Amino acid sequence: MPNHYQSASWASPTNNLITLTTYRYFDRQKLGDILSKIVFCQQIHGDRVIQVSHELTGRPRADAMITDQANLGLAILTADCVPVFIHDQKRSIIGIAHAGWRGTIAHIASKTLLKMGKNFGTLPLDCQAHFGPSIQKCCYQVSEHLADRFVDNFGESVRINRKFLDLPTANKIQLQRQGMSNKAISMATDCTACCPELFYSYRSESTDGRMISLIALRAT
Numbered sequence: 001m002p003n004h005y006q007s008a009s010w011a012s013p014t015n016n017l018i019t020l021t022t023y024r025y026f027d028r029q030k031l032g033d034i035l036s037k038i039v040f041c042q043q044i045h046g047d048r049v050i051q052v053s054h055e056l057t058g059r060p061r062a063d064a065m066i067t068d069q070a071n072l073g074l075a076i077l078t079a080d081c082v083p084v085f086i087h088d089q090k091r092s093i094i095g096i097a098h099a100g101w102r103g104t105i106a107h108i109a110s111k112t113l114l115k116m117g118k119n120f121g122t123l124p125l126d127c128q129a130h131f132g133p134s135i136q137k138c139c140y141q142v143s144e145h146l147a148d149r150f151v152d153n154f155g156e157s158v159r160i161n162r163k164f165l166d167l168p169t170a171n172k173i174q175l176q177r178q179g180m181s182n183k184a185i186s187m188a189t190d191c192t193a194c195c196p197e198l199f200y201s202y203r204s205e206s207t208d209g210r211m212i213s214l215i216a217l218r219a220t
């Protein structure tokens, strides 16, 4: 049995960042001990990015959140979709996005980065990004039509064997087009559909179970 949660494989040099993607087995109480508040949005596979604060109540309809506030956990739920974490180290700004195929083709990763720029002055060159575990190109078979749409948007490198998509790479391409460097973006290679003992996968088990991905700034 795995631990309750898995720390993401990247950490800020300033050590003021908490990130994680959960396994199937997860103790929410542990997070509550670390953070004063955790906010979720009502995910709708759209491209809306919102700025959130400790004052937020309820669950706004959106698929990405950004904040400059410490001890505020921004959380999204996934079971195959790509959890996208972004950290502006220079200004201490964070963002998280839920990128399934709809969000990816609507460019939610780059829209999250752009919103950080608009609201807080974030520059892509000051950012690091990480993608948590998601369905990978080994398992993500789609219609030929959808694969064609992805190629139109992101180029031939996101399609494998005609009908398989590489969702993380499509999101990486978005961030690179905004000016982030290749080495500033890391991607988990775990496939949620290949590892049902570790992760929830909508594709492989039609489950209602979801993993939590969360990012937060520590108070300094």
Ligand SMILES: [Zn+2]
Pocket (backbone or CB within 6 Å): 135, 136, 137, 138, 139, 140, 191, 192, 193, 194
């Ligand atoms: Zn797989």
